[in-house]
Amino acid sequence: MSIARFFNRLNRNREIPVDILIVFVVVQVGCIIAALIYPSSFRYLSDANISVMLKAIPVLGIMAIGVGVLMISGEFDLSVGANYTFTAIVMATLVQDGWSAFIAAPVALAIGVVIGLLNALITLRFNIPSFIATLGTMLFWKGMTLLYHGATSLRFRPEPFFTNLMAGSIGLLEAAFIWYLVLTAVFWVLLHHHKLGNHFYAVGGNKQAATAIGINPDRTKTIAFGLAGFCAAFSGILATARVGSILPGQGLGLELQAIAACVIGGLSLTGGRGTVLGVFLGATLMYTIQDVLLLVRAPGFYLDIFVGVLIITAVVFNEMIGQSRK
Numbered sequence: 001m002s003i004a005r006f007f008n009r010l011n012r013n014r015e016i017p018v019d020i021l022i023v024f025v026v027v028q029v030g031c032i033i034a035a036l037i038y039p040s041s042f043r044y045l046s047d048a049n050i051s052v053m054l055k056a057i058p059v060l061g062i063m064a065i066g067v068g069v070l071m072i073s074g075e076f077d078l079s080v081g082a083n084y085t086f087t088a089i090v091m092a093t094l095v096q097d098g099w100s101a102f103i104a105a106p107v108a109l110a111i112g113v114v115i116g117l118l119n120a121l122i123t124l125r126f127n128i129p130s131f132i133a134t135l136g137t138m139l140f141w142k143g144m145t146l147l148y149h150g151a152t153s154l155r156f157r158p159e160p161f162f163t164n165l166m167a168g169s170i171g172l173l174e175a176a177f178i179w180y181l182v183l184t185a186v187f188w189v190l191l192h193h194h195k196l197g198n199h200f201y202a203v204g205g206n207k208q209a210a211t212a213i214g215i216n217p218d219r220t221k222t223i224a225f226g227l228a229g230f231c232a233a234f235s236g237i238l239a240t241a242r243v244g245s246i247l248p249g250q251g252l253g254l255e256l257q258a259i260a261a262c263v264i265g266g267l268s269l270t271g272g273r274g275t276v277l278g279v280f281l282g283a284t285l286m287y288t289i290q291d292v293l294l295l296v297r298a299p300g301f302y303l304d305i306f307v308g309v310l311i312i313t314a315v316v317f318n319e320m321i322g323q324s325r326k
Contacts, residue, residue, distance in 0.1 A: 017266040017278035019317065024281045027288055042295055050172055053291055058180035059239045061283035063254055064261040065187050066231025068279040071262050072191070073224040074204035074271030075130040077119055080232035080258060082141035084251030087112045088236035089149050092156040092246050101158030109233045115141065116229020120222040138255070145248050153247045156240045166241035176238045183234070188276040200224060205272025260307060261286050264314045286310075 035044035043049050063080055070077055087108040094104035115137070123133040168175045191197035202210035203217040210217055235254075240246045265282025267274030289310075290303050 017275050017281065020264065020266050020278055020281045020285070020314075024285050027285060031288065031292060044292070044295060047172060049291065049295070051169070051174065053287060054172070054174040054177040055167070055242055057284055057287045058174075058176040059235050059242075060254065060257055060261060060287060061180050061280060062183055062231050062238065063235040064258040064265075064279050064283045065183060065276065066228035067255070067258040068262040068265070068267055068274060068276070069187065069191065069200060070130075070221075070224045070228045071259070071267050071269070072204050072271060072274050073200045073221050074207065075123065075221055075224065076134060076259070077116070077225065077228045077232075078131065078134040078255050079115065079119060079138040079141055080228060081251040081253060081255040082138045082145065083112050083115045083229055083232040084236035084239075084254060085246065085248060086115075086141045086145045086148070087233040088156075088240040088246045088251075089145055089154055089248065091237060092154045092240060093149065095156060095158050096154075101162040104158075105162070105237050108237060109230060112229040112231075112233025112236075113226045114229070116225040116227070116232075117222060119229070120218075120225035123225070124218045124221060142249075142252065149248060151248055153245050155245050157244065158241070163241055166238055176242060179234075179238065183231070184276055184280050191276055196220075196223065201272055203271075257286065258283075260311050263311055266314070269315065 031044045034042050039045075063084065067077060067080060090111060091101070091104045091108035094107060095101050119130070119134050119137055122128060122137065123130045126133075164175070166175060166179070191200065199210070199215050199220040202213075202215050203220045207217050210220075232251075236246070236251060239250070261283040262274065262279055263269065263282070264285060265274065265278030265280070267278060286307060289306050293300075293302050293306070
């Protein structure tokens with residue numbers, strides 16, 4: 001198989017996710033219409049609700065982008081939630097000790113990348129399924145968080161400029177959402193307009209064929225693990241700056257939500273297929289559903305029901321698409 005033919009075949013997997021885009025538009029139009037008809041009881045378009053959504057979506061969305069890149073390359077990382085918490089607590093501790101947040105935050109990001117690289121080392125060096133390897137590291141970093149700080153919450157009071165940069169707003173547009181858009185654009189260019197993105201799709205779609213044309217699968221997957229760790233740490237920084245504190249168990253469970261957002265956004269569980277736009281829409285759609293349920297005062301477990309049905313539907317639909325393309 002020639003290199004040109006190989007990557008042409010991969011390009012077919014990077015079309016705009018029309019199906020999830022249609023669902024997303026339908027849901028948003030329905031919410032807007034309901035808000036216009038029932039403005040007093042369904043405050044979807046209220047300034048307060050929009051502000052909350054634009055603050056909350058990026059936390060899941062940025063983590064999901066990193067998880068999505070890793071899924072495209074054929075691997076998983078269940079430790080991103082623990083990574084999110086541990087790196088945020090390290091940052092907050094350093095700030096309490098007198099460090100500038102502009103130094104503590106990069107340190108936290110570096111630790112997040114190192115955690116991702118350690119996951120890659122364990123997974124690839126010992127040929128362990130990443131699902132199992134990162135399940136172990138998730139428990140390890142959860143324990144390390146308690147060992148490092150304990151079970152109490154930790155306040156985060158950085159200099160005002162850092163808070164405004166990470167958690168400020170310009171009118172209704174939140175700084176966190178701007179960061180989300182910027183990172184989405186960066187990863188879109190990386191995945192769809194850079195040779196490294198081709199390598200992610202190649203090793204996730206057909207590792208043997210990728211190796212045959214000169215791609216190093218282990219190096220490519222190691223980079224993907226590092227990016228997942230970076231995004232997890234960045235999500236923790238944004239959330240901590242917004243709330244002003246961090247709890248030791250705050251990020252646990254986000255790893256499954258991130259995987260769910262990716263699956264809903266059209267990523268294949270077997271790797272090699274998906275788009276950054278799909279991840280963006282999947283994460284936004286998940287939070288939209290949660291927001292709607294909160295606005296109508298539905299019990300919290302309804303969210304699990306809707307998301308569960310959405311995930312199963314997305315997996316079945318993605319599998320049907322994969323079979324038809326074969």
